[in-house]
Amino acid sequence: MSEREFDVIVLGAGPAGATAATVLARQGRRVLLLDRAKFPRKVPCGGWLTGLAEPFLSELGLNTKKVLTNPFRDVTFHSADFEKQSAPKIDRDFGFMIDRAAFDSALVDLAQKAGAQFKSEHEIHDLKLNESGVQVFHPDGSSHSARLLVLATGRSAAWLDTIGVARARGDAAILNAQVEATIPKKNAPKTPHVSVALGLDGGASFGLIGLTKDRLVITVNWRGEADAVIRTLIYLCRSAHEAGVAPMDLSNFAVSAPVIKSPAAVALDMDTHVGKHALVVGDAGGFVSAASNEGIYPAMWSAKIAAEVIHNALDSKYVQDELMQFNTMWRMAMADHLRSPHTDVRFLLPLIFSNQPMADRMGAAFFFGENI
Numbered sequence: 001m002s003e004r005e006f007d008v009i010v011l012g013a014g015p016a017g018a019t020a021a022t023v024l025a026r027q028g029r030r031v032l033l034l035d036r037a038k039f040p041r042k043v044p045c046g047g048w049l050t051g052l053a054e055p056f057l058s059e060l061g062l063n064t065k066k067v068l069t070n071p072f073r074d075v076t077f078h079s080a081d082f083e084k085q086s087a088p089k090i091d092r093d094f095g096f097m098i099d100r101a102a103f104d105s106a107l108v109d110l111a112q113k114a115g116a117q118f119k120s121e122h123e124i125h126d127l128k129l130n131e132s133g134v135q136v137f138h139p140d141g142s143s144h145s146a147r148l149l150v151l152a153t154g155r156s157a158a159w160l161d162t163i164g165v166a167r168a169r170g171d172a173a174i175l176n177a178q179v180e181a182t183i184p185k186k187n188a189p190k191t192p193h194v195s196v197a198l199g200l201d202g203g204a205s206f207g208l209i210g211l212t213k214d215r216l217v218i219t220v221n222w223r224g225e226a227d228a229v230i231r232t233l234i235y236l237c238r239s240a241h242e243a244g245v246a247p248m249d250l251s252n253f254a255v256s257a258p259v260i261k262s263p264a265a266v267a268l269d270m271d272t273h274v275g276k277h278a279l280v281v282g283d284a285g286g287f288v289s290a291a292s293n294e295g296i297y298p299a300m301w302s303a304k305i306a307a308e309v310i311h312n313a314l315d316s317k318y319v320q321d322e323l324m325q326f327n328t329m330w331r332m333a334m335a336d337h338l339r340s341p342h343t344d345v346r347f348l349l350p351l352i353f354s355n356q357p358m359a360d361r362m363g364a365a366f367f368f369g370e371n372i
């Protein structure tokens with residue numbers, strides 16, 4: 001392959017990579033979007049997307065009417081023992097319950113329509129940097145080259161060292177375990193609903209119970225000892241069912257649920273997201289909200305900012321200097337959204353169940369990244 005076959009290679013076609021590819025291709029850049037998975041691909045996901053994503057996705061050109069079909073207006077907060085509850089109120093949809101596989105595929109389609117070349121089932125097993133740009137290698141020995149790289153490979157930290165970016169140690173990391181099931185029609189809710197069990201460890205760990213007309217998904221977001229995750233998921237499945245919050249008891253499935261480490265909010269602790277000829281976006285850069293472990297919207301948002309920076313860098317004599325703008329730009333736009341509420345949840349918990357304005361503020365913090 002000749003040098004600089006593409007302007008930009010985007011590695012990873014999740015929400016982050018597909019967004020970066022769309023924005024850059026629409027600017028007329030030659031973009032190659034690569035992913036090792038076959039699409040549509042299944043990823044573990046609670047499937048809730050903040051309401052903030054709707055205008056973002058419309059602007060990106062996605063047919064939101066087709067993809068965001070399950071808005072949810074009703075949210076319930078529960079205490080960890082399900083004895084107390086409160087319902088935050090806001091004057092708009094909290095968000096959407098999405099079919100994650102279909103959502104990610106719709107974003108990849110959008111990137112292709114914008115002109116990006118997409119190759120699925122293309123694992124990258126080596127990455128080389130030289131003075132003129134980057135080269136990625138497939139296991140069969142073939143390669144592709146570009147001037148710049150967007151690293152959007154998700155929560156694994158692969159390639160960060162190669163491009164010279166250090167991932168923060170991940171003190172903020174969250175452990176996730178999840179179960180899901182198809183709901184029989186007779187048990188289906190009339191409208192999608194999200195319940196959040198707060199304070200599972202007495203502090204910031206929580207469980208999320210998402211319900212649509214055909215699907216129940218229960219996720220534990222855990223900050224405590226690793227060996228307690230599955231125990232907590234079993235407890236959550238059972239208690240949510242007994243409290244009438246989950247129409248089925250999924251505790252039998254919980255026993256064998258995989259435990260996944262999410263890079264919650266480590267973006268805030270990283271010195272830089274700028275590598276040699278490369279920017280890091282999405283989960284790969286720790287762009288995950290600390291309060292709610294929400295990662296889809298932050299992944300797309302970080303990627304959009306990165307794509308704008310790269311578009312400018314490609315026209316500049318000082319490419320690497322231009323790329324450095326990303327560090328400032330994402331912080332100015334996103335840092336508040338990613339940060340956890342400036343309050344110790346432990347002290348806040350009783351108020352959320354006794355004081356409506358506090359429940360409303362917790363709702364805005366959790367689903368819209370606002371400060372409490």
Ligand SMILES: Cc1cc2nc3c(=O)[nH]c(=O)nc-3n(C[C@H](O)[C@H](O)[C@H](O)COP(=O)(O)OP(=O)(O)OC[C@H]3O[C@@H](n4cnc5c(N)ncnc54)[C@H](O)[C@@H]3O)c2cc1C
Binds near residue numbers: 283
């Ligand atoms: C259990 C769980 C539940 C979650 N629930 C929610 C939720 O309800 N709402 C929410 O907003 N967030 C949720 N998240 C977080 C969210 O899923 C992520 O933040 C989001 O997927 C990040 O998008 P991304 O594009 O950065 O990475 P990903 O979606 O992980 O995409 C990365 C892509 O890179 C590809 N890739 C990796 N390495 C290579 C390679 N070497 N070669 C080629 N391709 C490669 C992968 O195949 C993958 O398709 C959840 C996370 C977990 C673990």
